[in-house]
Amino acid sequence: MTCLVYLYYDPAFAFLSPGTLSALLEIEWVQKITAKAPALKYYYMGYYIHTCEKMKYKGQFHPSDLLCPETYTWHPLSKALPLLEKQKYVRLAALEEQEPAEKEQPNSGEGTFIDKWSCVGYHG
Secondary structure, three states: OEOOOOOOOOHHHHHHOHHHHHHHHHHHHHHHHHOOOOOOOEEOOOOOOOOOHHHHHHHHOOOEEEEOOOOOOEEEHHHHHHHHHHOOOOOOHHHHHHOHHHOOOOOOOOOEEOOOOOOEEOOO
16 A cells, blocks of 8 residues: 655645646556555555545545445445435445445455545556
């Protein structure tokens, strides 16, 4: 897992999208380093707080999965968004409890995972 840079947010510079640029450069670095260190295949994007505008850029990376804070199971951000629009704290496992046939788990490090404690992978 790697997480290289944290940026300070200043609304005056939002038009530059420094978080997105930083994430893209860091993902590129992880892709390059994976050739020499195959075990290093994840990129950590840090916290994702849906109600925080300065962090919403992280949800633009697809596919994205969030880790349920109660069950530590992965859930697609696309399915979690409707719940997150309604309330700040969500038991994401409830998505699977309602629709058990549609259970999805990330496969072998491919995809983008964003969450407080999770890793972000890439499809290289």
